[in-house]
Each structure stands twice: as structure tokens, then as C-alpha cells.
Amino acid sequence: MKMILTIAGKELRSMFSSPMAWVILALLQLLLALFFTSSVGQYFEAMQGSMLPEQRIGFTAFVMPGVYGVAVLVLMTAVPLLTMRQIAEERKNHTLVFLFSSPASLFEIVLGKFVGLVAFISVVTLMLFAMTLSMNVATDLDLGHLLLCAFGLWLMAASFASLGLFMSSLTQQPIIAAILSFIALLALFIIDKFSVDPESVLNYLSLMRHFEPMAGGELNTTDIAYFALFITTFLVLTVRRLDADRLRG
Amino acid sequence: MTTVTVEATDLTRAYGSHVVVSDVNFNLNKGEVLGFLGPNGAGKSTTMKMLTGNLAPTAGTVKICGIDILENPKAAKALIGYLPETPPLYRELTVDEMLALSARIHGVARNKVKRAVDVAKERTGLTDMGRRLCENLSTGYQQRVGIAQAIIHSPMVVVLDEPTRGLDPIQIRDIRALIKELGGEHSVILSTHILPEVEMVCDRVQIIHQGKMVFSGAIKELERNRQSDRLLVGLRRPPAKESLLALPGVVEVAQDGDLLRVRFAEGAEGVAEAIAQAAVGGGWGLYQLTPDVASLEDVFVHLTHREEQA
Numbered sequence: 267m268k269m270i271l272t273i274a275g276k277e278l279r280s281m282f283s284s285p286m287a288w289v290i291l292a293l294l295q296l297l298l299a300l301f302f303t304s305s306v307g308q309y310f311e312a313m314q315g316s317m318l319p320e321q322r323i324g325f326t327a328f329v330m331p332g333v334y335g336v337a338v339l340v341l342m343t344a345v346p347l348l349t350m351r352q353i354a355e356e357r358k359n360h361t362l363v364f365l366f367s368s369p370a371s372l373f374e375i376v377l378g379k380f381v382g383l384v385a386f387i388s389v390v391t392l393m394l395f396a397m398t399l400s401m402n403v404a405t406d407l408d409l410g411h412l413l414l415c416a417f418g419l420w421l422m423a424a425s426f427a428s429l430g431l432f433m434s435s436l437t438q439q440p441i442i443a444a445i446l447s448f449i450a451l452l453a454l455f456i457i458d459k460f461s462v463d464p465e466s467v468l469n470y471l472s473l474m475r476h477f478e479p480m481a482g483g484e485l486n487t488t489d490i491a492y493f494a495l496f497i498t499t500f501l502v503l504t505v506r507r508l509d510a511d512r513l514r515g
Numbered sequence: 516m517t518t519v520t521v522e523a524t525d526l527t528r529a530y531g532s533h534v535v536v537s538d539v540n541f542n543l544n545k546g547e548v549l550g551f552l553g554p555n556g557a558g559k560s561t562t563m564k565m566l567t568g569n570l571a572p573t574a575g576t577v578k579i580c581g582i583d584i585l586e587n588p589k590a591a592k593a594l595i596g597y598l599p600e601t602p603p604l605y606r607e608l609t610v611d612e613m614l615a616l617s618a619r620i621h622g623v624a625r626n627k628v629k630r631a632v633d634v635a636k637e638r639t640g641l642t643d644m645g646r647r648l649c650e651n652l653s654t655g656y657q658q659r660v661g662i663a664q665a666i667i668h669s670p671m672v673v674v675l676d677e678p679t680r681g682l683d684p685i686q687i688r689d690i691r692a693l694i695k696e697l698g699g700e701h702s703v704i705l706s707t708h709i710l711p712e713v714e715m716v717c718d719r720v721q722i723i724h725q726g727k728m729v730f731s732g733a734i735k736e737l738e739r740n741r742q743s744d745r746l747l748v749g750l751r752r753p754p755a756k757e758s759l760l761a762l763p764g765v766v767e768v769a770q771d772g773d774l775l776r777v778r779f780a781e782g783a784e785g786v787a788e789a790i791a792q793a794a795v796g797g798g799w800g801l802y803q804l805t806p807d808v809a810s811l812e813d814v815f816v817h818l819t820h821r822e823e824q825a
Contacts (some may be wrong), residue, residue, distance in 0.1 A: 367597040514530075
């Protein structure tokens, strides 16, 4: 555990010592703030038009799924940029040897890197959460729903990170890792569009199908299990890939 | 209590059908400095990687203080400090941060990290460099940080892969002194292709050639192997070859530029004196008389040749 935290701390320090993390945080915040403001405007417009009580919906239900949905899309492009360096660049700069010859197991190395990424993702999520929570001054937000949106975003981003980490373990070139993860994530986003049959397994595989219920305020164990499995699978694959490095050289 | 710190048995590594290292065996005792000598591509780095658990051997075992590195890698790796061919430095960290990371990851207690960093910096001459980014250091200093991160947790075994590469002569001298000093309390394995380096710092030497161990023994033995049966003689007014051949013990005389290369029979003594005396007596104008020291290549050729004969 101590080892995992040491590695996670190092990753976090590395992320913030390059401009990348700061740029991502700043741009994300700006973009989401703009989108959030315009959503608030849209809400008032829509509600002025709907006089009947049954046409009215709550502020949280109207604005939040949209805002957090956009955040997911932005993170889908941002997270591969963070994960691409994790293993690919270490391999390129010969620093992977440092971790390999230390008394840390491969599992601890991979999990340490993942925890570092998740810590960054938590910062992003918290910042967005704080921003959306500021609306509580003007109206009564549905806090449970808002928390679920944030939790969904966090799970999605953590899944991106685990996939990105795996892609980074496949190559020496960070850029290739970023492109690979981006394509894979995009494919997992739109995979359900390829199915005609609503019972198709493709629907279950789609990342978006598991985020949407959460953004809509619905918490299913299926979705939680999906994300947990998704993350575990890619972390285990990463460990396997690194182990192959040691075996095959 | 046993003092064997490293025990490598039948270490073999093959990439497909290409065997890089085959059947390397050796033991290392506490406090010894072992030199791994060999030309480029002989399998030195591959052996180092296997010793430090970076590469799984195709066959054979490595035990560090009795702990098998394949069966119990965590415990075994905690006892090793390793400097690979390229110093593994995170370019975005400062020297202090890098060394602190190395200390923590190797299990140095939190309250002792700072002390360990200071000691390692002092030993490698990095005291003024703590706040510099690893990225901005010169090759020589990067190499020093590489050594510092390998010794920071006072490991039982220090493995250094070409530690003096990229250093200037003064730094090389300092690092060699450091390695000798390390040998006192740790065991050191050092790979190099520089023969004098081995002679200077190592207690024992192993020569590896095309993945096979061709020589293993104390430095003295190697020196015996290096001792040549030839003399280089410089004469202003050289006589006919026959008069040299007539001297006791001389077997062969060959011209080498301005100099004469005189080979004498194995075990023959006093050849140099005889030549000097004859030169003075005959007025040959002797200006050089040196043993024709075998180069590293000659030693390799000699040793590999012997291997084939055996």
C-alpha cells in the first residue's frame, strides 16, 4: 500500500510539473463554465415557454446531465493525453528499469500509476462539482442527483484512465498510445449505434449506455459492475503486458 | 552464517534460438568487488538485467543472500541497488526529489529519507546539485545521480553497468574510488569493457565472451594471463637477427616498425638482462626495452583460444 502511494505521489508530481495538467484543468474549467452558463440560460428560456406544471422539470434534471455529458466528452480527449506518457515514455527514457528493479511488484507499479491518475481525475471532478454546486445559492438543487452525475463522471474518467494506461504499455511512443486510446474510447462510445437488436451485447459494451442512467439520476448495480470490470480488466492486461516485457525482454 | 551475497547458477538467456548468455555461474562474497569484463555485445548487460530481476532467465537461478529472485522478487530486489546502462532518471524531478523517490521506493523509513539523500549526495559529490533538474545535468552528473540512486538504501549488492561511461578522467577517478569504498560494506558487481578499470577496483574478475564465461578468478590470475612472452626492443644500430637469436631463451625475432619484437621461450628468465648486456657489449644503441603487454583483445583471444583447446 505504501508502495502504491509512493508511486501515485510521484505520478501526480510529474503531472503537475509539466504544463499539461494545468492546461487541461484550466481549459476544462473554462469550457465547462461556458457550457454551464449557457445551459442555465436555456433552462430559463424553456421554463418560460412551459406554463403547465407537468411540462416543468427541475433545474438539476434539466441542466446537469448535459453539463456532465459534455465533461465526459472533454475528458475522453484529455485523459488519453495524460495516460499516454505513463508507461510509453518511461520505456523510452529507460526509467521503467528503475521501477522494475525496485522492490515494487508489477501490480503495485500499475496500481500506483492508476491511483495517481484517479487522484487527478478526482480534482477535475471536484472542481466541476463545486462549480455546479454554486447554483445552490439561487435554487434548491437535487443534491443526490448532482452527486450521482459527478460519481458517473468520475467512474467514466477512471475507466478512460485504465484503458489509456494499457494502451501506453503497448508502445514506446506516447503519441501512438494517445491515438490508440482515443480510437478505442471512441469505438466504445459509439459501439451501441451498430446494433439493431436492443438486446444486443454491443449495447452492454457501450460506455455511454452505462453513464446515461447515472446522469439521469438512476444508480444501477449493473453499471457499477460494468465500470469495476472495465477498470480491472485493463489494469490486469497492463500488468500482463509489463510481465511479458520481463519475460521476453 | 554465510557470506555469499550473490549466487548465480547456470544462468542462460535466449531470444528465440539466439543464445545471448549461456551457463554463467558465479558466487559473490560480502565485501567483494567483482568485475564483469567483456567486449561490446558479449552479454554483460543481459546478465546484469537477469541479476536484478529486470529480465527473466531462460534457465538457471539467481539468489541474492539466499533469496531466489524469481520466487521472491520483492525481498530479493530490496537487497539490490542497480545502475543500468542508461541512468534511470525522471527528467522532470530535481536531484533531491529523484533520490528521495528512490529511497522511499526502496523502503527507507520516512524519517530517514532526508538523511539517506544527504549521505548519497555526499558520497557521489552531488551536494551542490540537489535543486537542479535531472534533465539539465550533464552526462557525468546524470551518471552520478544514477549511482546515488543505486546506493541510497545501502543495499547488500550494488550492480553497476558501465558506471564510468561518459565521465571525464577526474570523475572516473572519483567514481572508481567510490566503487572501491563501496566494496568495503556492500558487494559490488561492475561491468565494463575497460581492462585497467577492472585491475584498479576489482578483487575478482569474470570475462564473458559471446555469452560464455571464459575466465573467472582473482585479478592476480588475470595478470598472469596477461603476462606476455615478448619484449619490444628498440635499437639504433640493430645487428643481424642471428645474433639476437643466439641469446639464451630467444625463440623468435620480428621487425615491428622501428622496433624489434623478441619472443622468448616460456619460463625463460633473464632474457631482458641478456639483451641489455649484449646491446652494451655490441654497441647496438639500445633505447627501449619493454615487455610487450598483451592488450585486452589479446587476453580475450588467448582465453577463448584456450577454451576451444580444452
